[in-house]
Amino acid sequence: MTVDEAKLNDLLGRFVVDVGASFQALGAVVGDRLGLYRALLAVMPAVPADVARKAGADERYVREWLAAQAAGGYVSYDPGTERFFLTEEQAFVLADPDGMQAAAAFLIPLAAGMNIDRLTEAVRTGQGFPWHAHDPGLFEGTERFFRPSYVANLVSSWIPELDGVEDKLRTGARVADVGCGHGSSTLLLAAAYPSSEVVGFDYHAPSVEQARKRAVDAGLADRVSFEVASAADFPGGGYDLVAIFDALHDMPDPLAAARHVHEALAEDGTFLLVEPYANDQLEDNLNPVGRLYYGASTVICVAHSMTEEPRTALGAQAGEARLTDLLHEAGFRHARRATETPFNLVLEARP
Template sequence: MASPEVKFALKLASDAGRGVAVLLAGVGDRLGLFSALDTGPASPEELAKRAAIDPRYAREWLHAMAAAGYVEREADRYALPPPQAEVLAREGSVVFMGGTLQMLLGMIAPLDRLRDAFRTGKGIPFEAYPPDAWEGMERDMAGLYETQLVSEWLPRVPAVKGLLEGGALAADIGCGRGRAIFALARAFPKARFVGYDVHTPNVEFAQRKAAEAGLADRVRFEARDASAGLPPMDLAMTFDVVHDAAHPLELASAIRAALPPSGRWLAFDVRTEEEADANSGPLTLVRWGFSLLYCMSVSLAQGGEGLGTFGLTESRMRKLCTDAGFSAVRTELLSFHVLYEASP
């Protein structure tokens, strides 16, 4: 019988293997290998030809993905089963995780900065992250925005939906590359939208996409630190932003000051337990990881509170809204997130 030490060593070795599998899946996503396999089973040589990569690397990668259970071997060829294809190859699927893999590759890039941050407490600045981090974030949430934002989330907040249907000026604060705004702009042609983000490359990318989509007449983007103040708006929206914010109260106060009495703040954020260690479930460990790799660290780099991924509990959000001058907060629980609707 194995000793507890041996059992733990084997657990750690297994965890390390799974971590390597995820990183190699991320490489496969970036090279289009899963998409190439989604067209049909392939031998290593056939996959190499389809994806324009070296056959020896194709073979080793396929061995690793088969060992991980991400692909299946069929005689001398490898196949991507339909469930795995939805997650790994089919961009826009609600369960597609290629963006998560890309985001992870981008967020582990500044590991040296993370090690230094452990010693200094100063965090990691936005500019330390490579393009994979930002593009991965956009792709990570795209499926949810495209398939659930309009059809499932907004019906649960009728006042917000009514503002959009009536032609409101809606601001997405911390908009990233604008994916949520584009989904909303297509669904609500009377509404006008502005996206604010502190990371200028995101704003420039989103502005180009708005022009390409023919939406520039009612969709615009601006580089702005929302915590320092916001112009008037009818509807404020934050998607996975408040727990990242350097100064959440200043952000909430700026939003409140910008809204009329009939306005609303819709905040989509991580569903979290009041006690940090009570969080459990399939996303818990990866969320703790992203908290250290990005969420907490970028906040601390700005001299902020560093709430982290699990830092915005319902009680903290309610207190935040009260302190900022909101009169009421309503919650709608989603599978892994929560919608907060705050009224002035």
């Protein structure tokens, strides 16, 4: 075997980046939990002692943390003044409470890693690993990863792209948010459309309990409710809108779920299906977004889908063509791409 030294060095360079990124994940979560990004934003430009004092953390650890964050491009450093600061973009992504809070996304791989032995065995044997068996950090990280996109797009972009749905919501509609998790999307809909009745369903009881607390905190408990139920048997009918956000591909039987949505809709109702963005051909997903979603899908999405028959395992990169075929098989006559973002496909289906 002849090894091309240039290609070898390129591969090793990728390896160094990835190993560094795994430590960046740890540092980002530490920074998020201790408020180090927010502390830097409040006192910048700052030396490590300033940040440590503001955050109530140890200066020596903070000095090392800031150096690592600067090396990773998450914070900035001025060698002339020996002070650290955040650009506007870094602040929006990491420190602004109303920004992306992107550091929380690292909770997802860290939480999955807590069960690496069981996940390894699942990959070896073909057994499943259920969502509810993961460390709770996964549930928090998932909500905080997806919520900024919902805040930025759901009411302002996605709903207006659906035929006639916005008018129904404004005048008063029945809405079901299936697989609602901690209820971010449910609460956004309830807040934006006070005349509508919104209910969130999730099979995971602890997430439903958390969603109920969020509703109380948001002052929306009188207009939104949360119930424990799966996508294939959630109660009620005559819904004007049923939505599933970034969850259908996780389900062991997404076809049964889509069929139940079809049955639960009013005759002129709409199914809003939001899924991770993917092209239809694997080679077109070999990019940073695809890397993120394929990686998470291996240990979270496919793993959960393999827990029960028929173990469909769509995966987080199912793509529009496969999803559209599933919707048609479930009984929907009309299915189309309503819109998209770099991270999501937004599909509209009608009976």
